[in-house]
Amino acid sequence: MVVVIGSGAGGGTLAFELSQKGIDVVVLEAGARRAVADFRNDDMAMFALFSWLDERTTSGNWSVGRTSPGLPVWTCKTVGGTTAHWGACALRFQPHEFKARTTYGSILGTSTMDWPFDYAEIAPWYDRAEDKLGVTGTHGIPHLPVSNNGKILYAGARALGYTAVGQTHMAINSQPRAGRPACQQAGYCVAGCTFAAKWSTLYTEIPAAELTGRCEVRAESHVLKIEHDRQGRVSGVIYADAEGNRQRQRARVVCLAANSIESPRLLLNSASSMFPAGLANSSGQVGKNYTRHVSGSVFAVFDKPVHMYRGTTQSSFVQDEAPHHDARGFAGGYLLELISMGLPALAANFAPGRWGREYASILDSYDHLAGVWIVGEDLSVESNRVSLHHERKDRFGLPIANVHSDDHPNDLAMQEHAYRQAAALYEAVGATRTVRVPPYPATHNMGTNRMADNPRDGVVNRFGRSHDIANLFVSDGSQFTSSSAENPTLTIVALAIRQADHIAGLMGRNEL
């Protein structure tokens, strides 16, 4: 019996892949099970319906610590995890990003490492992930069409001399596929796709896993502790069921896929006399090296209408700044991806805490706005970390997570460059005004159980297997060695498919 903790891109995919190979799986998901019929074009209601809202604290000088101190990240607590909410950009890392340390060199204050494997090793798994997700622009699947917001991005990018501008590879059907319809350009992608055109494990991997007869998904089952035996192997988990009663589920293997805040928190909260620093933590790396991407947005006001909210939210992007160039004064690169929001969400997000005429005048131009989102590589810094709060406890009596992040000078240099380029892009096609928007609570959260060949440097090995505990795996973005400039989901899925293959092999050879 494999117990998978979490049902998002990592856990949901892993559950399907394992059960399809004939392995019995129990998925424990803290959130409730919803149906596509529960999704509505209502950002605020859907935020309340499926976000992870448990209390957290923040520290450090990052702007999110000021604008959203109680809710530093935006991930989901629901069957399907954050694939309910994600924008569905499904991008491969660039090859050099698997060699961050080698490519960028030693940068003061960072803990950057190369991944244990290179692009060639993961490429076949990317291929399978793209096929699973139905990624546009791969496997003969057409791209999604260009929206109004995209037309502005294209024109501005070309006016600025950019050439790598195009339609984003999206895990949103551009034509009917896998029993799901094509995108209807509804917008509201991040509020849950009402047409199920966007890939989410809620209605793809999870029901497919259940159909094998080997996978049981238990919703509203919040794992509190991973237990181990006297030999130091994990033996099961303790979870709180929907009524708050403690339950024990025994396990031959435990796979942790609870996202980059809860996964390290659970390892730390599972400390025992044998593992006083927490499970899988002989390296001391659990919770450290938290990355969340260099981010920010630019919205631009035009004289004529744009209606940016119509259509797939993130369907076009600019890749010209994604490669690494020493000449820009920072390591790594960034993407410019379309973004749009409904009026209430924009009002709440574009200028946190601001008010008055200048604030209101941007919203008065709402239907004349275009928008783009910056997503770039932030470098690993050991002191950026998830740790247990010393006093505050959750309703189960367990320490809550504190999320600490300080902006590294490299992050700030990249962000400044991106803000300037995005504004210039819009000004090149007639924007009368541009507005810099600070980062939102991150949905891309990575690095807090990082992968390394050497057990001293990381928590898990190249397959996501704990260096310390042979039958404990990490299956989410927390295993990322570095963040790259790309949205993390495709890589999480590729790693999960690969990990399932690895686990099945070990079990088949009685090595697990």
Added chain:
Amino acid sequence: MPLKPIRSDVGPTRRAFLRGSAAAAAAIAALPGSRLILGAGDAWAVELNAFTAEQGETLLRLLRDLFPHDHVADAFYANALAPLDDAASADAATTDLLVGGIADLDARAARIGGVRFADNPSEAARVAIIAAIEGSAFFTRVYGTCQIPFYNQADLWPRFGFEGPSSPFGGYLSRGFDDLDWL
């Protein structure tokens, strides 16, 4: 990808009772001694539980200065007071915070102009008063409680050119997602 982590109702729990056109009605009336704010010509009315009409009037003026959209009628701002009124009704400490903050605004206004906050005709003067209390518990509570409910009123969206939910109409696929033709 991101949105604002604010827990909010999907809109005010009570709505201004519209009696005919509320558009562009600049004048409101607070009936002394009552808990009723009336729109001009009795076009709409909002009844408050935790605040007097005069206090409600101060709050409404504050919301208009925080989120100033001249093309938006008072009734929409009055609607956004409902969650604040509900919070104050449910909790004495919140009542004290809000009533105290209102009194402070009016006292500051009286010192510079001899009239209540809502009666000072100078927007610049009112903005200066608000700037002086920015960051206070009162300011933070009003801002945090009313901002999203104000902008989350579907009836308001057409005034900003936002068409809102599209799935019930089949998305924007044949409704203009790529109709931009001026580039």
